[in-house]
Amino acid sequence: MSDLPRIHWTENGVEHSAAWRSEAGLPPPRRVVVADDTTSADTAYRLACEGTALLWRGDFxxxxxxxxxLARRTERKPKKASRPGHKARDKSQAASPTEAFHLHRLAQSQRARTLGMLLLPFEAGHQIPLRRAPDVGDxxxxxxxxxxxxxxASLRELLGMxxxxxxxxxxxxxxxxEDRIHPWYxxxxxxxxxxxDLVAAEPLPATTLAFDIGTGTGVLAxxxxxxxxHRVVATDQDARALACARENIARLGYAAQVEVIEADLFPAGRAPLVVCNPPWVPARPSSPVERAVYDPDSTMLRGFLQGLAEHLEPGGEGWLLLSDLAEHLGLRQxxxxxxxxxxxxxxxxxRSDIRPRHPRAADAADPLHAARSAEVTSLWRLGVR
Incomplete structure (x- = not known):
């Protein structure tokens, strides 16, 4: 705990400080005021938008x-005055797919920053010293x-946990x-x-050995x-993903077949099958879990492609699982x-294709609906030239 940054505030005329927790790696807010049940939502929203955090002392x-x-207020569309004789531009309709994506990400970032300004105190042992606070220790x-x-820490982060x-x-x-995967935070x-489903249906080129690159929960392994x-070597760099995958593999009864190791993409050696499901959107993640979706400059995708040939056995196949959402957003061609x-x-x-089934693909109110409704996820079978 001593290595954590400190957050400072004044309460009843006395200076206070405590360790600051943020899984997203955010610095502690510079301005903090104490808030309680008498604080109105409008006041809290104004302070949060100004960058002032509210340390809660009221009922949980x-x-x-x-x-x-506060979340409802972040979703309100601001009223914009237009000059006489000029029709107001509807940016949500006029924006290109790329512009719509960046506006959407900006709005998400601003919303997360605002909602993250409502803070909670924690005692040792992760106990919350507030009325009607639940036991969140585990x-x-x-x-x-x-x-x-x-x-x-922020209430929003706690609810995510x-x-x-x-x-x-x-x-x-x-x-x-025919079973469950248990993801970790x-x-x-x-x-x-x-x-x-694509990996489950595609004919296997061999059953002796496979590499699963960036295994995450271990589901594909x-x-x-x-x-x-017969043998699967699953790799990842994230300590939490490695532990998660090992736990899932053991619980499912595949520990004798699957080895989970820490590696930067590829393990040593070659295999007749190498599988990778990299992040599919070339943009910067804003939280740890977003690293599975957003890959700045397509770094993991390009790294997988560049190293695949030297890790494939003669006649082997590399299976690249990739959504084309980035193409519909104009982020990659x-x-x-x-x-x-x-x-x-x-x-x-x-190549085998499949359409997404998640609810957002059919949500016409989603700002990225045009791209999501056209999205296709593909399994690209790649070989050495």
């Missing part, structure tokens, strides 16, 4: 209600580890496994099952093992992807 359930009220310990001294705690406890049903949950691959494949000494052996 009232803090949750206040957070909901949920916090799974993410933060032990807490030997008081600290401050509570939700992740429930996901991990209940698990996510995976039809291809900060590890991408396989709630979008299209890419899993488990699917390959269930399909009869298909010619660019094909150029990377060719430059890596690879060729396309075949």
């Amino acid at each position: 359930q009232n803090a949750r209600q206040l957070l909901n009220a 949920a916090c310990a799974q993410v933060y580890g032990p807490a030997g001294e008081p600290y401050v 509570i939700g992740a705690f429930e996901w991990r406890r209940k698990g996510v049903e995976i039809p291809a496994l 900060g590890v991408f949950s396989p709630v979008r099952g299209e890419y899993i 488990a699917v390959l093992a269930r399909r009869g691959v 298909r010619d660019e992807l094909m150029g990377w494949i060719e430059a890596a000494g690879l060729r396309v052996l075949g």
Whole structure:
């Protein structure tokens, strides 16, 4: 705890400080005021928008209600005055897909920053010293580890940890496994099952050995093992993902077939099958879990393609699982992807496609609906030229 940054505030004329917790790596707010049940939502919203954090001293359930009220205010569309004789421009309709994406990300970032300004005090052992506060010790310990001294964290982050705690406890049903995968906080949950269905259905080039690059929860390694691959080496760089994958693999009974190791993309050696499901949008993530979706400058995608040839056995196949959402958003072109494949000494052996089934693909109110409704997830079968 001593290595954590400190947050400072004044309360009843006395200077206070405590350790600051932020899984997203955000610095402690510079301005902090004490708030309680008498603080109105309008006042709280104004302060949060100005960059002033509110350290809550009232009822815990009232803090949750206040957070909901702040969220509703972030969703209000600002009224813009137009000059006489000029029709106001509807940016949501006039923006290009790329502009719409960047506006959407900006709005998400601003919303997260505003909602993250409602803070809670924690005592040692992750206890919240507020009326009607729940016992969040287990949920916090799974993410933060032990807490030997008081600290401050955002209510929004706490609610995310509570939700992740429930996901991990209940698990996510995976039809291809006829079982559940239990994701950890900060590890991408396989709630979008299209890419899993592709791996479950594609004919295997061999069953002796496979590499699963960037395994995350270990779901694809488990699917390959269930399909009869004798040995699977699953890699990741994130410590939490590695622990999550090992736990899932062991619980599913595939520990004898699947080895989970820490590696920067590829393990040593070659395999007749190398599978990778990299992040599909070339943009900067704003939280740990977003690293499974956003890949700045397509770094992991390009790294996989550039290293694939030297890790494939003769006649082997690399399976690249990739959504084309970035193409519909104008963030990456298909010619660019094909150029990377060719430059890596690879060729396309075949491709299987599937349409997304998640609710946002059919949500006409989503600002990225045009791109999402056209999205296709593909399994690219790649071989060495």
